Each structure stands twice: as C-alpha cells, then as structure tokens.
Amino acid sequence: MDIQTVAWWKAIVESMNDGVLVIDRAGIVRTINPEYTNITGVTPDIIGKPLVAYRPGAQLPKTLIDGESRVGVYRKARGREYVVDMAPIIVDGEIIGAVSVCKSLNEVHTLTQELAKQQETVAELKKQMRSIYKVKYTFEDIISQDSKMRDLISIAKKTALTNLPILITGESGTGKELFAQSIHHTSLRTNEPFIAVNCSAIPVTSIENELFGYAEGAFVGALQGGKSGLFEMADGGTLFLDEIGDLSMDVQAKILRVLQEGSIRRIGEVVERKINVRIVAATHRDLRQMIAKDLFRSELFYRLNVVSIQIPSLRERKLDIPLIINSVTPQSYTVDEEVMNFLTSYDWPGNVRELRNVIDFAVCMTEEKRISIQHLPDFMRKHHTLYADETRIIPLHEAVDEAEKKILQHALQYVGATVQERLKLANELGISLATLYNKMKKYQLN
Numbered sequence: 001m002d003i004q005t006v007a008w009w010k011a012i013v014e015s016m017n018d019g020v021l022v023i024d025r026a027g028i029v030r031t032i033n034p035e036y037t038n039i040t041g042v043t044p045d046i047i048g049k050p051l052v053a054y055r056p057g058a059q060l061p062k063t064l065i066d067g068e069s070r071v072g073v074y075r076k077a078r079g080r081e082y083v084v085d086m087a088p089i090i091v092d093g094e095i096i097g098a099v100s101v102c103k104s105l106n107e108v109h110t111l112t113q114e115l116a117k118q119q120e121t122v123a124e125l126k127k128q129m130r131s132i133y134k135v136k137y138t139f140e141d142i143i144s145q146d147s148k149m150r151d152l153i154s155i156a157k158k159t160a161l162t163n164l165p166i167l168i169t170g171e172s173g174t175g176k177e178l179f180a181q182s183i184h185h186t187s188l189r190t191n192e193p194f195i196a197v198n199c200s201a202i203p204v205t206s207i208e209n210e211l212f213g214y215a216e217g218a219f220v221g222a223l224q225g226g227k228s229g230l231f232e233m234a235d236g237g238t239l240f241l242d243e244i245g246d247l248s249m250d251v252q253a254k255i256l257r258v259l260q261e262g263s264i265r266r267i268g269e270v271v272e273r274k275i276n277v278r279i280v281a282a283t284h285r286d287l288r289q290m291i292a293k294d295l296f297r298s299e300l301f302y303r304l305n306v307v308s309i310q311i312p313s314l315r316e317r318k319l320d321i322p323l324i325i326n327s328v329t330p331q332s333y334t335v336d337e338e339v340m341n342f343l344t345s346y347d348w349p350g351n352v353r354e355l356r357n358v359i360d361f362a363v364c365m366t367e368e369k370r371i372s373i374q375h376l377p378d379f380m381r382k383h384h385t386l387y388a389d390e391t392r393i394i395p396l397h398e399a400v401d402e403a404e405k406k407i408l409q410h411a412l413q414y415v416g417a418t419v420q421e422r423l424k425l426a427n428e429l430g431i432s433l434a435t436l437y438n439k440m441k442k443y444q445l446n
C-alpha cells in the first residue's frame with residue numbers, strides 16, 4: 001500500500017462512529033480510533049504494546065487462534081459498558097490480525113432510563129385522567145318505584161354490558177345523564193374514561209375541533225403539536241353526547257361518518273385514527289319530529305337509537321315525588337303534609353332537578369327541621385296560593401300571568417331556538433313573534 005492509501009484507510013477508521021481496535025498476528029495493538037478511547041477509556045499509548053498486557057480479560061487474541069468471529073460480547077470496565085464485535089483479519093487464507101469494533105451502552109442505558117421515567121409519567125397521567133373522568137352516579141342512585149322506570153333501568157343494566165349505542169330521551173332534569181353515567185359504571189369500560197359533551201354548550205365554530213381534534217397549523221391559533229379531540233380522549237371508554245338534537249346537520253354528518261368508519265381524522269390531517277368508543281346520546285327534543293322537519297339526519301338517528309331509553313317526566317310518575325322528597329330531605333327533618341300534597345300535585349317542568357333544588361332550598365330556609373309552605377321558594381309559594389288555596393282571592397292579572405307563563409314554559413320546551421321555529425310557535429299561540437319575545441323576556445324564559 002502506498003502512503004496515500006494508508007492515510008485514506010486511517011482517515012476512514014478515525015472518522016467511524018464505533019470504537020475500533022486492531023491487533024496484529026502477534027497480538028500487538030496496531031491502531032485504535034478516537035471513538036475507542038471515548039467508549040472504553042483506553043488511550044492511544046496502548047499502540048505498539050501487547051493487548052493482553054493492558055487488558056488481561058481481552059478475548060480478541062483468541063480470535064487470532066480460532067479464526068472465529070464473536071458478535072455482541074458484553075463488556076464492563078472502569079464503569080463503562082459496551083458491546084464488542086470481534087473478527088479475524090484474513091489475507092490469502094491466513095490470519096494476519098484481528099479487529100474489535102465496540103458500541104457504547106451508556107447512551108442506550110440513559111435512553112432506557114429516560115424511557116422508563118416517561119412511561120411512569122404516562123401511567124400516572126392515565127390514572128389521574130381516569131379519576132377525572134370517572135362517573136359519579138350508579139344505578140343505585142336512581143330513585144324510582146315507577147314500573148316503567150324499573151323496566152328502563154333493567155334494560156339499561158342489560159345493555160350496559162354490550163357495546164350497543166344507546167339513545168336516552170326525556171325532558172330536562174329527568175335523569176338522562178344519571179342513566180348515562182350508570183351505564184358506563186356498569187359496563188366493562190368502567191375503568192376507562194367517561195367523556196360527557198354537551199353539544200348545545202360548545203360554540204358552533206369550535207365543535208368540530210373539540211370533537212375530532214386538529215393538526216398543528218390547521219388554522220390560525222391552533223395549538224403547537226395539534227390537539228386530540230373528545231372522541232380520542234374517550235378511546236376505550238364511553239362518549240356521552242348530551243343534547244345531540246342541538247347539533248347542526250353538518251356536524252351530524254361528520255359524527256355519522258365516525259360511527260360508520262370506527263375511526264376519526266383530525267382536522268387538517270390525512271391519517272385515520274382507529275377509535276374504540278361506546279356512544280351514549282341524549283336529548284330532550286323529539287328527534288322523529290326533527291327528522292320530519294329536516295333538522296335531524298335519520299341515518300344518525302337509527303344508528304344511535306339501537307337501544308332506546310325514554311324517561312317519563314316526573315309528572316307522569318307522581319308516586320316518585322314523595323319518594324324523592326324523603327330521600328333528599330335529611331333524616332331528622334319532617335315535611336308538612338300540605339307541602340307533600342302540594343309538591344306531588346305540582347307540574348315540575350324542570351323534573352327531578354327542579355324538585356331537588358326546591359327541597360335543598362327549603363331545608364336551608366327552615367330553622368326547626370320542619371318544612372312548611374313558607375319555606376318553599378317564592379315562585380312556588382305564589383303558585384301554592386294560586387292553585388292550592390281555593391278560598392283565597394288574588395288579583396286577576398297575577399293569575400293570568402301565572403297561567404300564561406306556564407303555557408309558554410311548556411311550549412318552549414318543544415321548539416328550537418331558531419327564528420323560524422319560534423315564528424311557527426307564535427302562530428300556533430295566535431300572537432306575533434314580537435309579542436312572543438316580549439312575553440319570554442317578561443317571564444324570563446329562554
């Protein structure tokens with residue numbers, strides 16, 4: 001080899017990322033590269049000396065004898081760990097030396113340790129996330145002796161164990177979320193997240209971002225690294241789509257697609273992400289009626305309505321009223337019979353939620369652990385004088401207002417918030433749209 005070729009090979013060996021040590025046939029070290037020093041701590045003054053003198057345990061000289069390669073030999077010396085590959089150098093069928101190539105394990109070690117730490121953090125976060133998204137209620141919390149309700153509970157308990165979609169309908173405050181949580185709690189997904197989305201509370205402009213997530217740079221103001229959506233967060237668990245009747249036809253179509261494909265695509269991304277989510281949906285609206293008016297997609301309805309739980313209003317199961325009153329009132333309290341009778345005959349447009357609130361209020365107002373009419377909220381006391389005390393005469397305009405408010409309150413539950421729907425309602429009530437809005441303002445109805 002001429003000088004230039006030698007320099008060329010030397011430069012290659014010097015620049016290698018792995019440590020290299022070469023011995024000749026006599027076992028004398030002929031060269032090491034800088035990386036070998038980095039990895040093993042052995043300095044270049046070893047060159048020209050017998051390897052065994054420096055490194056008594058060295059296996060490389062064995063290679064000179066048996067001509068065998070050795071791969072992945074683990075070594076630990078001076079606090080350093082590395083793996084070594086060894087091979088004979090054969091020219092014209094004769095062993096003229098041997099080469100040892102080593103890779104440091106310290107870096108791998110650091111990375112392994114780092115990874116273990118990260119995995120611990122992830123596991124801890126997952127645990128915390130589970131506790132955040134844990135449900136509060138179970139079927140035990142549903143108070144009812146009504147036979148229709150008992151049937152619904154038994155259907156819900158049975159279907160909870162499947163992955164079937166469930167649609168829960170019923171007026172506001174009838175316990176739709178209570179059912180949804182209980183279903184998740186009883187299901188096999190109980191240790192996975194329960195994510196509740198109130199479709200009517202998320203602004204239309206961000207609902208898709210919230211549901212499906214987005215890629216980095218998907219729009220101005222998008223988070224760095226993008227964001228996972230609620231569907232992804234619920235992966236493995238249950239997604240509760242509350243007030244699903246309030247979604248636009250557009251978003252309905254996108255949800256339908258997710259349910260059909262079993263995967264989501266973050267906004268601004270092309271990759272499909274598989275998801276495993278159980279859907280429970282709820283609404284106080286009449287979806288069939290909405291379908292007839294082209295406000296709800298029938299395909300989505302049929303996909304969700306596999307199991308149908310239609311919760312009756314509280315006024316349709318009056319016997320539950322005393323039951324709930326007794327369970328909400330602290331043990332040592334008594335409730336006047338007059339109160340019991342009045343509350344049982346009341347209409348409860350806000351259902352169980354309203355009843356609970358009224359009792360909580362009365363418990364707070366009474367000072368001698370006895371609840372009488374006077375401890376009820378103002379509007380209920382008024383209502384009581386109007387309807388319960390037949391001997392009492394009140395100004396006619398108050399009675400008219402009260403009746404008007406009740407009718408409007410009831411009617412507004414069944415129509416949407418769009419101008420068209422309200423105009424239709426105004427027509428049905430025989431008043432102008434402006435009058436309807438004025439009255440809604442007067443009675444603080446929305």
Ligand SMILES: Nc1ncnc2c1ncn2[C@@H]1O[C@H](COP(=O)(O)OP(=O)(O)O)[C@@H](O)[C@H]1O
Pocket residue numbers: 141142143144170171172173174175176177178179324352353356
């Ligand atoms: N059958 C019931 N027994 C006990 N509490 C109930 C019952 N139904 C509803 N509630 C309570 O009433 C409130 C409203 O229930 P929620 O499930 O949020 O109703 P919805 O989602 O239908 O508006 C909650 O505090 C809930 O615990």
Ligand SMILES: [Mg+2]
Pocket residue numbers: 173176177242
């Ligand atoms: Mg609700």
